[in-house]
Amino acid sequence: MNKNVNLFVLATLITACQQQKAINPAPDITLLPYPETKRGNVVDQYFGTAVPDPYRWLENDTAADTKAWVKAQNKVTNNYLEQIPFREAIYKRLEKLWNYEKxxxxxxxxxxxxxxxxxxxxxxxxxxxxxxxxxxxxxxxxxxxFSDDGTTSLAGIAFSKDGSLVAYQISEGGSDWRKVVVIRADDKSRVGDTLVDVKFSGLAWRGNEGFYYSSYDKPKAGSALSGVTDQHKLYFHKLNTPQSADQLVFGGPDKPRRYIGGYLTEDERFLVISAANTTSGGELYIRDLTKPDSPIVNVVDNFDKDHSVIDNDGGKLYIYTNLNAPNGRIVTVDASNPKPENWVDLIPETEHVLNPGTGGGRIFAHYLKDATSMVLQYNRAGELERTIELPGVGSASGFGAKAEDRELYYSFTNYVYPPTIFKYDIVSGTSEVYKKSGVDFDPSNYESKQVFYTSKDGTKVPMIITHKKGIKLDGSNPALLYGYGGFNISLTPSFSTSNIILLEQGGIYAVANLRGGGEYGEKWHLAGTKMQKQNVFDDFIAAAEYLINENYTTAEKLGIAGGSNGGLLVGAAMTQRPELFRVAFPAVGVLDMLRYHKFTAGAGWAYDYGTADDNEEMFNYLHAYSPYHALKPGTAYPATMVTTADHDDRVVPAHSFKFAARLQEYHRGPNPVLIRIETKAGHGAGKPTAMIIAEQADKWAFLFQHTGTPYLTAADSQ
Structure with missing residues (x-):
């Protein structure tokens, strides 16, 4: 009997070995000549300094010569990627991993x-x-x-309070410009005309009469995706009336603001208006809709801090604010006299950053504790009822519900815990699993830990490192370091199906919580803005050095990635320390820091960046780190794959076009400089699954090729 068992085990092992296959990187890939990119003679003057911009013509993304350049670049990129031996195997593995119900x-x-x-x-x-x-x-x-190729997406939906009417937004090709369609919930029949040219907007119903929305005047023809959008306006659309008759509620020439939002309290008593000129800080207004022709009342009359009305009990307002509380607090005030001097603390500031929600007559204080979630439940009097027990250390989201609800649903995840939905009883405080993820991933085979490393100026910075259990820390592991570091945005632990490709190959995935983000509140954010922006790059570089010094990887095995502001981060890091990284992935990046504010709503980013027009000191600072301008002739840069999209009207593709063109001109050495330009796609939201899988497959193939990492087929990696 034992002999038969042993023979069976041996036969199984032999079969497994026969299935094993390691696909090695290509020993040599033919790189087609880069497209010849013409050089213009544009030179700008900043405070007496001449700054050449030879690729200015690439800013005209609709011009025939730009389109020809895009086509030629994609030809070079696709030809290169097609020669990577394991590209197709990675694609098939990703497609298999992605194929589960979500x-x-x-x-x-x-x-x-x-x-x-x-x-x-x-x-x-x-x-x-x-x-x-x-x-x-x-x-x-x-x-x-909505479209044959899946590039038109549902970009937002709002139901009237009784659920009988629905307004939903449509994004075409990933653009931030949206259409709004209204239907009846019972039979899905259309109501009125489709609204067009809506941008950066919520939809807030007032009864069944109509809804509030925000938009800009559409730029002139030919510049819809890149033209400056400066004056945001809040409108009210009455059903069954033409959009041209919509009432301007706030904004316009008499009250010019770059970002304006409008929403209603749940009882629909108050219209709440937020108004700002940058991505941080803003004014706050309210209007009592129960009183005919009631005025719009100013609550906060400056742009210094962030505030929002999170709920109300009749005329009593509950306001979240970071005024005199960098980590946030909740205050109450009577709507009849709502100025800050009358605010009373309900939930005072703590050492952790607050992001509150409400539901079931409770307040849920979601705190970030070293970039991970901690959720406390309070009653309306501000008395602590309980600390909610979460499944582990990670990210929880969804702690919000309607006032009459007695249960809510929240999601929990971390880098090795696939997103799981829990049903939470608000009264008893008990949670139960509602939906588990169906992804093919065994968390018990992997580990994720938080470390604190020291940045250049001595600041301690957290980083979470994830990898397969039992790997040797001998520097031989391929690694990808990811970061963002801006706009008060916090990177909290989240599971990625795509990252399984790296982890199951024995790779390292690291995420650094850099200054400029919101992980430790306003002070942490401000420490990575304007004349302090270099701190962000120093934090990222120090993270890379930590991974190398602790033998997780080596410079020859290390890739870096980031998108949008994170694309700026990657661009700055690779230009400042090109020898430290083997591979770089700047995605939809802000890469020309002297002109970013000349496009779409880019001027609103000045709170974080400052602008080259501010003063000579700010110009010099930006000019020194701007990735497009920091490139140096004759320098060996990492193997780089810039990614962008033709419909990105947030960070216009000209940033990536110009950076790639100059990088191809200046780079010396065997590493390729590619730009992968997606068509019928935008900044990222609403991108179809097929497009996401293809892009991720190309990313991992490029990383493994240039870190010399053999790709073990799925049979090996399980």
């Missing part, structure tokens, strides 16, 4: 419970609904039918 948390509107589901490889998730607990599940909205 669900959102359910939410109730009127008589129905709604939820999103993706069968696996659908380009866009489908919105379903069910009447009651036992009703038949039906498709409510299927964005996959």
């Amino acid at each position: 669900f959102s948390a359910p939410f109730k509107e009127g008589e129905y419970t709604y939820f999103y589901k993706n069968d696996g490889l659908q380009n866009q998730s489908v919105l379903y609904r069910q009447r009651g607990d036992d009703g038949e599940v039906e498709v409510f909205l299927d964005p996959n039918k």
Whole structure:
């Protein structure tokens, strides 16, 4: 009997070995000549300093010569990527990993419970609904039918309070410019005309009469994706009336603001208006909608801090603010006299950063503790009821519900814990699993730990490092370091299906919580802005040095990645320390720091960056680190794959075009400089699944090729 068992085990091992296959990087890849990029003679003057900008012509993204350049660059990039031996194997593995059902948390509107589901490889998730607990599940909205290629997405949805009317936003090709369609929930019939040219907007219903939305005047023809959008306006759209008749509620020439938002308290008593000129800080206004022709009342009359009305009890307002509280607090005030001098602390500031939610008559104080979630439940009097027990150390989201709800759904995840939806009883404080992730991943094989390393100026910076258990820390592991470091945005632990490719190959995934982010509140954010921006790059470089010094990897095995402001981060790091990284992935990056504010709503980023027009000192600072300008002739840079998209109207593709053109001109050495330009895509939101998988496959193939990492097929890596 034992002999038979041993023979069976031996046969199984032999079969497994026969299935094993390691695909080695290509020993040599033919790089087609880079497209000849013409040089112009544009020279700008800044405070007496001449700054050449020979690739200015690439800013005209609709011009024939720019389109020809894009086509030629993509030809070079695609030809190169096609020669990587394991590119197709990685694509197939990603496609297999992605192919599982994905669900959102359910939410109730009127008589129905709604939820999103993706069968696996659908380009866009489908919105379903069910009447009651036992009703038949039906498709409510299927964005996959919005376009043949899946590039038109559902970009936002709002139900009237009784759930009978629905307004939803559509994004075409990833653009921030949206259309708004209104339908009846019962039979999905259209109501009125489709609104067009809506941008950076929520949708806030006032009864069943109509809704508030925000937008800009559309730039002139030919510059819709890059033209400056400066004056945001809040409108009210009355159903069954033309958009041209929409009422201007706030903004415009008499009250010019770059960002304006409008939303209603749950009881629809108050319209709340936020107004700002930059991405941080703003004014706060309210209007009592129960009083005919009531005035818009100013609550906060400056742009110094952040504030929002999170709830109300009649005329009593609950306000989140970081005024005199860099980490945030909750105050109450009577709406009849709402100025800050009358605010009373309900939940005072703590040492942790606050992001509150409300529901079921409670306040949920979500805190960041070293970039991970801690959630406390308070009653309306500000008395602590409990600390909510989470499944582990990671990121929790979704602690919000309607006032009458007695349960809510929240999601929990970390780098080795696939997103799981929990049902939470607000009264008892008990949680139960509602939906587990179906991804093919065994968390027990991996570990994720937080370390604190020292940056250049002595600041301690947290970083979470994730890898397979039992790997040797001998410097032989491929690694990808990711960062952002800006705009008060916090990078909290989150699971990525794409990252399985790296982890199952024995690679290291590291995320550094750099200054400029919001992980430790306003002070942490400000320490990475304007004349302190170099701190962000120093933090990132120090993270890379830590990974190398602790033998997680070596410079020859290390890649760096980041998108948008993170693309700036990668661009700055690779130009300042090119020898420290083997591979660089600057994605949809802000790479020309002297002209970023000349496009779309870019001027609103000045709170973080400053502008070259401010003063000579600010110009000199920006000019010194601006990736496009910091490139040096004859320098060996990392193997680089710049990524952008033709419909990105947030960080216009000209940043990436100009940076790639100059990098190709200046770079010396065998490493390739590629630019991968997606068509019919934008800054990232709403990108179809097929496009995401293809881009991620190219990223991992490029990383493994240039870190000399053999790719073990799935049979090996399980």
